[in-house]
Amino acid sequence: MQSTDRSRPIHGGNRQWASNIANTLPESILDFSASINPLGPPQSAIAAIKSHLIELNHYPDPEYTLLRQALGKFHQLSADSILAGNGVAELLTWVGRDLSQLSSTVLFTPSFTDYYRALKAFDCEVEAYPLLSKDEPFYLNPQLPEIVDSHSKGILINNPHNPTGYLFSRDSLLPYLEQFAMVVIDEAFMDFLLPEQQQSLIDLVPFHPNLVILRSLTKFYSLPGLRLGYAIANPERLQRWQAWRDPWCVNSLAAAAGIAVLEDVEFQQQTWAWLAHAKSQLFTDLSEISGLNPLPNAANYLLVQTEIAGSLLQKELLQKDKILIRDCLSFPELGDRYVRVAVRLEHENQKLINALSKLS
DSSP states (O other): OOOOOTTSOSSSOOHHHHHHHHTSOGGGOEEOSSOOOTTOSOHHHHHHHHHTGGGGGSOOOTTOHHHHHHHHHHHTSOGGGEEEESHHHHHHHHHHHHHTTSSOEEEEESOOHHHHHHHHHTTOOEEEEESBOSSSTTOBOOOOOOOTTGGGOEEEEESSOTTTOOOOOHHHHHHHHHHOSEEEEEOTTGGGSOTTTOOOOGGGGGGOTTEEEEEESTTTTTOTTTOOEEEEOOHHHHHHHHHHSOSOOSOHHHHHHHHHHHTOHHHHHHHHHHHHHHHHHHHHHHHTSTTEEEOOOSSSEEEEEESSOHHHHHHHHHHHHOEEOEEOTTSTTTTTSEEEEEOOOHHHHHHHHHHHHHHO
């Protein structure tokens, strides 16, 4: 059952809530609950924001022409196939509205909490299929059974998957394009993988009107406070979404930062180099702590099975060390025997390991 504690966050990154538990200031919390790049925000974004402060007395371009052109160049696609949004969360709302026109939506579970929010808003019928075996919690089964009447249904997948970090191969996703009326792939964490490791379907969007790709610029570039994501889809679908939503969903500073970071090759390379080593070391260190069992994955976070309640572990870390990890109570299929931790800078990861070692 999902937690009935209404004060408990259903998303990571709630430092205000954590600071109340830890009896400290929010800025004193070392946050492992939100999977955000600890290297950022990059200086390219900061410089772009500063240079555009003078534009705050003007409305943004309602079409976000320059941002869409920059994203089109980055992905080698037409700008007409791109819609900028106030984070992926806003775009999920319009995904939910489109999916509500179908008979049901297929989800692999456990699933990102915001999917349920968007689907529930439009009374979508959900068909849930477990990604993790209940008998063997770390046995992954990323295969759907035969779906009846799939051509009248949609499917919503995040890749890499949240919270497990499982990476669906490109080839495993291709059949869905022929089987389902609408295929939505949330690739919010895909850019943390090296380009040759990524399993994106972005290049297929021009050939499949039923395909929608969601991307975030706030996780990789450490800009969650700006709220910036984008959808890649058939232009007619995106024009419909644009007509549905409020005007000026993306602020001018977010748009400027987005354009700048797309060209920041140095920051991208630094991120990939940091993550490879830091994640490997964190995984090894967690594996060596009694009562913890991290799941190998492809993302910038780790799902960890715990012998004690994850919510209790979270509380102990907050009160004793001012460290915030993500409990998994908002994922009903996982319950209170899992936690999720982001990969942070190596000296920060070591603080977490030291704190956990004291509690084990």
